[in-house]
Amino acid sequence: METSGGIRASLAGRYASALFDLARDQRQIEAVSKSLEGLSQALVDSKDFGDLVASPLVSREAAGEAFATLAPQLQLDPITANFLGVLARNGRKNELSNVIRAFRRLAAEHRGEANAEVVTAHPLNDDQLAALKQQLRARAGRDVNIDASIDPNILGGIVVKLGSQRIDASIRTKLNRLASAMKG
Structure with a gap:
């Protein structure tokens, strides 16, 4: 898929592009989009979740465990749940909002919007x-x-x-x- 260099140039854009490519290959773009919207809403609604994502004091392992525990509660699809674990393990959980924003742009472009x-x-x-x-x-x-x-x-x-x-x-x-x- 052709994407603008602006999306792929940023760290969050590279993560979003990888997630989008995986979702596209498995024909799960809508499921991943729905899960990301749920995560986006959780960031707005839950101060605790926002603090978990933003805090540099939460270790990679602890963040991964917390995301694994929250995934079923947030009704995340398996691709998105696994992706959250990747963000946590790579120490990039603080990029979640930017990844969601970039994924939205990629999904909209894919749909011709x-x-x-x-x-x-x-x-x-x-x-x-x-x-x-x-x-x-x-x-x-x-x-x-x-x-x-x-x-x-x-x-x-x-x-x-x-x-x-x-x-x-x-x-x-x-x-x-x-x-x-x-x-x-």
Whole structure:
């Protein structure tokens, strides 16, 4: 599969590419995608899980054991469960969020979809996500998957990265432009 050099250039991208290639070869892309979405949600919902992934104090062995214990509870498919063990053994568990993001991009590309990274100050509700998805679809000319994240530092508004395009309609950027204009 042809992927952009940007994905494979990063550490997380190389892991995501390896996971994607394995999932594709075993015709398990959707199962792995579903498991990764569950992991992504667990990172948001569970402070303990987030701490496990982020903490450099958790040894590789302990992380591997914890992931093996959590895999059935999170209903992970065997490929993803094994992959978590690989991340733990290689000391790369802290890359999990980046791997998930890169895998999403690879899966979307495989399905012929575009992927948009969307940053807002507050979570978008389902209606807002649907409207945004429709607008981005019209702009991209194909279906668009949205990878939404929250950054309160933008104060309000939205920042969208769709392919090489970046649309920054955040209040922070508008205030910075105003401050620059006032300086003369």
